[in-house]
Amino acid sequence: MGDRIILDGGMGTMLQARGLKPGDHPEIYGMEHPEIVEEIHRKYIEAGSNVIYANTFEANGHKLKGTGHTPAEVITANIRTARRAAGDSVKVALDVGPIGELMEPLGTLTFEEAYQVYKEMVIAGEKAGADLVVFETQTDLQEVRAGVFAARENTDLPVWTTMSFEESGRTFSGTTVASMACTLDALGVDAMGVNCSLGPRQLIPIIEEMITWTDRPIIVKPNAGLPDPATGAYSIGPEEFAQQMRPYSELGVSIMGGCCGTDPEFIRNLSEVIPAPAERKGNKRHGVCAAGHMTELKGIRVIGERINPTGKKRFQQALREHDLDYIIERAIEQADAGADILDINVGLPGIDEPAMMREVVTAVQGMVSLPLQIDSSNIEAIEAGLRACNGRAIVNSVNGDEEKLKTILPIVHKYGAAVVGLTLDENGIPQTAEERVAIARRIIDAAVEIGIPKEDVLVDCLTLTISAQQEQAVETLKAIRQIHDRMGLHCVLGVSNISFGLPERIHVTENFLVQAMTCGLDLPIVNPNQKEIMDAIASFRALSGEDLSCENYIARFSQAEEAPKDPGIPSEMTIEKAILKGLKKETRELTRIQLETRPEMEVINEVLIPALDLVGEKYEKQEIFLPQLINSANAACEGFDLIKTEIAKRGGDSVSKGKIILATVQGDIHDIGKNIVKVVLENYGFQVMDLGKDVPPRTVVETAVREDIRLIGLSALMTTTVSAMKETIELLRQSGHECAVMVGGAVLTEDYAREIGADYYARDAKASADIAKEFFSK
Amino acid sequence: MEPRLTELNDNEILMYLGHRGQEVPEDLARQIEICKERVMKAARPRLVWRRVPYAGQKAENLLLPGEDIGKLLQSCREAVLFAATLGPEIDQITRKYEVVDAADALIMDACASAAIENVCNHFEEDLCREITEEGKYLTDRFSPGYGDLPLEIQKDLCRMLNASRRIGLTVSESMLMVPCKSVTAVIGIAEEPQEHRASGCEVCNLFRTCEFRKEGGTCHG
Structure with missing residues (x-):
């Protein structure tokens, strides 16, 4: 198609000018009046369009419900009309807009439902003769992902994707430009960009940001300026539009057209004025992301390790009882403590791990906007996690074992993830740094061979416990230095294992962490709730220059100086008073004291519940109102939670009155x-x-x-x-x-x-x- | 007209929380302040509106069924359809606090309700100013689900405003709006002055101690 591709302009307003009423379905109208749609397509082609979008934007099963028409019927008719106008020299795109219902967790549409809606459309589109599919005007990255997979897994059509952004650089649902570009780039879409949203001038910063995250062809299809809110009329004419589009050529944008408010005159001006795109320069930035948050892999990035049942009785109980809130709280806690990425491990005997992984990934992403690291040895669980994960994830992990490489790397590639490469293989953990580096090389070669860029392999040089194998700490550090210095790759490492079996573990762990970061560790897997660990990282970032002007360091520690010393619990405080006033910390502490002398059930029945009853009475009598009742319940919850943890620790049954x-x-x-x-x-x-x-x-x-x-x-x-x-x-x-x-x-x-x-x-x-x-x- | 969100009315927040004249302890007042700040920070108010001809209970080609709306707009030949939302960030942050601290979530929900009301009220004020300049008058605002105006017109109303594309507001199968803190409404434009509903208790000076409210009633019936 050459260097420069000119798209078409608006369809809706042109149909309205020819008799479509506001609120009617343009796609059904087009099916009933093919001659009108064909004429519009021809006008765009005469004006210079190389690719036209068929009149199929809302021809999805959800929007057509109750109209008596199926997507296949409407799509087939409208693609044929476009095809007739296009002949062989112009390409026809199946145009796919948002489904019209918001996806989980904001709305109720699931990934699988969205996938099915799009699957029906793309199959019909390909069959009817479309040359490509374009998902446009999208605002939710997850919905775009569902579309991309539907097209990939059911058709051979090239896939283009454009989303609509506000001037803030986010879509209505909060997807950032960086997250969109990074995620779709890794998924290997054929082109991406922006449509609708704003006028050409307002979109420039968005495209400037986008091109730093991808080397795919870029699409820009803006509105004719900004609309007048009362009348809906757009603010700029065809010539001004074309002039405002010129800077995009210099940025290397190769695919351009118009959206709302544009007509064939706009496209004619555009095709006359726009030169071939300049060559794109600069290196692509590298990161992992959630839809609303980018974690660029640059400097120290903390991976939170707390979502993992290994050795945690209370967490295991939560998994067994399907207590997702407990797990979500662990996610929120780590995010608040400064984690940049969250590791998700839900492996426990007797648990349906793929189903649980899907659920936990969805639930956590609904609350915390951080990229995830899908941690499992179960291939189905890995795939379930990656499919559900909105954004770009990391897989934890592969190793040098041929079998693992063969099964896991293709999944990593398909979902555009990064992957942790453990420097061990079927023969176990090598004892020298050199052997570990050799395994890393093998993993990288295997990854590159199937199309995973080498910088997406995050090498784990493995931590061994010094109380058992003291000489190994030095080998680990040596291996990190080699991977970092000679190969220029990212290093990931779970550090806390170093101090296993020692008293006051934190000193050794913290010291090892600092040494490892000095050698080149940039992705430490740690417990971000441990203050000393995060303090060490804050200090390291200040020393390395990553924390410019030590701003974050100062913010972190100047606050600590100001914070008043904890006065402790006043002696006249009782659990009853604490609950009544909604004091969480005090209730927890006083419950702890009670538990020293009384059995758990007695504390529940004779202390906590009577206190709650008293609160309930006050509420009934309208002495207090709802927020106070809930504050008290929350405080009591701290007491119950402590008791639950105690019982789980000794393996007892959970507390239940029914x-x-x-x-x-x-x-x-x-x-x-x-x-x-x-x-x-x-x-x-x-x-x-x-x-x-x-x-x-x-x-x-x-x-x-x-x-x-x-x-x-x-x-x-x-x-x-x-x-x-x-x-x-x-x-x-x-x-x-x-x-x-x-x-x-x-x-x-x-x-x-x-x-x-x-x-x-x-x-x-x-x-x-x-x-x-x-x-x-x- | 740009969406405007200004300082929230504390009494309105208390009203949403079921306050009936109880003393509001200092730490609760502080908690409400914090929640209010979170909501104001997360809110991304947006609105979209259109001025359309009105006749025979039809706003352009949208039928507005029911006696109540018919009566309200009886002397109108034009109407304004509008939709406003605080954006999905509010839903997201409220959901987060439902897990972390349900009382905070409850208070934030009340603050968000007050916030979307605030945005709608400002829109009405701004619109009123414009319409007054033309020598015309506005009716009260009326939303689908009020009186006998069916909730089911929500979908068509949003479609006419292109609300999903313009402000990211969608309507689910069961007619719930997503994001949750959103409002759709119709306002009539009339040639002669219109009667307006009495304002609610939240604007009254006696709000916190009112004996009527303690009994669950009002002084205006």
């Missing part, structure tokens, strides 16, 4: 009310199985039967979703499973609850705890 299912019903995504109820119930010692939001009736029934749970709490916020609540109750009754149902939510009343067949109406969180107490005392 199991309860909580779910926000299908179609409903407002679950703050349900989450409040959960906190309160848990604090009364009930074990809550939280099924989350948008829960299908079937899932509720299946869980109730499988886990033999007799009390079910359902929440719905809107009149439109109460029907799903009714349906869930009916299905529960039909199943014959003996259970009681309590319901709550903004639109429900006592009568309404009875009408839909519920056993209890819970006015608020306190009422649901009362219901549970009554139910389980029967």
Whole structure:
């Protein structure tokens, strides 16, 4: 197609000028009036377009629902029309816009559902004769990923992707330019860029940023300036548009067109004015990312190790009980402590690791905007994690074992990830630095051979415990120095193992960490909650110059100087008072003191619960109001959590006064009310199985039967979703499973609850705890 | 008209939290302040609107069914359709606090409700200024789901505003808006002055100690 590709301009406004009413489906209109669409295509081709976008933007199964037309039918008709206009000299793109529902965790659309919607479109498009597929006007990187995989796995069409950004450099859903470019570059799309959004002038900084992260061809398809909010008219004309597009050639942009407000006149001016693109220069930047956050691999980047059940009883219990909140809290904690990347390991015997990996990756990314390191030895779990991961991930890990290289590297390549290469193989861990470097070379060769760039192999030279093999610490450091100095590669290392079995481990760990960073370790895997470790890293960054003008160092430690000394707990403080005032730290500490002399259950039944009862009473009498009730529940939670940890440590059963299912019903995504109820119930010692939001009736029934749970709490916020609540109750009754149902939510009343067949109406969180107490005392 | 978000009304936040005249201890007041700051930092208010002809309960070609809207707009020949959102960042950060601290999440949710109201109120003010200059008058704002105006028109209303493309606002199958803190509404433009609803308790000086509120009622019926 030559150096410079000219695209077409707007379609919607031209159709409206020819009779399409606002709010109608342009794609169906186009199917019914092919002559109108063909004429528009011809005008663009005459004006100089080399690629035209077929009238298929919203021809997806979701948007066409209820119209009586299928995507295949609408796409086929519109591609044929484009094809007729294009002949053989001009290319036809299957144009694919956003599905129109937001994806998890903001909305309810899952990756798999998005994939299926796009799959249907791309298959129809290829069959009808499209030359390529372009995903455009996208705002969610995850939705783009679903599209790219749908096209890759089901067609041979080249894939172009453009997203829409605001002037802030983010899309509506928070995807950054760097994250988009880095992720899609690694996935190997054929071209990428920006469409719609703003006018040409406003998009320049966005493209300047984008080209630093990719060497793929770049697409720019802006609007005709900015719209007038009241009338919708755009601000610049064809000549000015073309003039404003000129700087893009100098930046090396090779594919240009227009979006909203542009017509064939704009394209004619563009094709007359735009010269061949300049050559792109400069090295591509290198990083891993979440949709909303880039971790550039440059300087020290901390990988948090805390999401890992190995040797952690409480974490194992959370995995077994499917307590995702516990895991998410570990993610938030590490992010707040300064982790740049989070390692995710959910391997535990008896757990469906691929399913759990998918769930944890999705849940963590919904809360914490950090890139992830998928840590597993199970190939299905690795793939499940990579597929779910929105952004660019790291795989932990491969090693020099041929078999591992053969199975894992292709997955790493397919998903555009980076990979940790452990310098060991089927014969174990070599004892010398030289042998470890030799294995690293083997891994790199294998990676490069299948198309993974060598800088994406992050070499792990392995830490051995000095209390067992003291001479090995030096070998590890030597190997790091060689990998860093001679090969110029990134080094990753789990450091804490160095001090295993020693007293006051932190001193050895910290010292080893500093030595390793001096040798070239840049991706330490550590516990970011350990202050000494993060202090050492902050100091190292100040000394290496990475922390410019020591700004972060000063910010970190000047704060420490100002912080007042912890006054400790005043002697008149009791657990009861602490809970009443919602004091978390104090409640925890006082619970600890109680546990020294009393058994766990006694502390729960005679201290924590009576205190909560008192709070409940005050709430009933309206002496306090909701936020205070929840603050108290949160404080009590600290006490319970301490007890749970103690019990888990000695391998005992979890505390439970009865199991309860909580779910926000299908179609409903407002679950703050349900989450409040959960906190309160848990604090009364009930074990809550939280099924989350948008829960299908079937899932509720299946869980109730499988886990033999007799009390079910359902929440719905809107009149439109109460029907799903009714349906869930009916299905529960039909199943014959003996259970009681309590319901709550903004639109429900006592009568309404009875009408839909519920056993209890819970006015608020306190009422649901009362219901549970009554139910389980029967 | 640019979206404007200004200092939130503390009473409105307390009202959303179910406050009925209880004393607000100092540490709770501080907690609310912190939550308010988080919400103000995370909010990315956006709005989109169109002025369209109105006749026979149709705003352009969008049918607005129900007696209530019919009555409200009875003397109007034009209407403004609008949608506003605080953006997905608020949903994300509230969800994070649901895990970390449910009370903070609850308070942030209330702050966010006050914030989207704040954006809508400013839009109304700005619009009112423009319309007044033309010698015309605005009706109250009316949203799908109020009275007998069905929630189901939400989807078409958003489509007419191109809301997903313009401000990132989508409507789910069950008519819920995503991002959550969003509002869609219709405002009529009339040739003669319009009656307006009484303002809520949150603007009253007696809010915190009002005896009516303690009983769950209001002084204006």
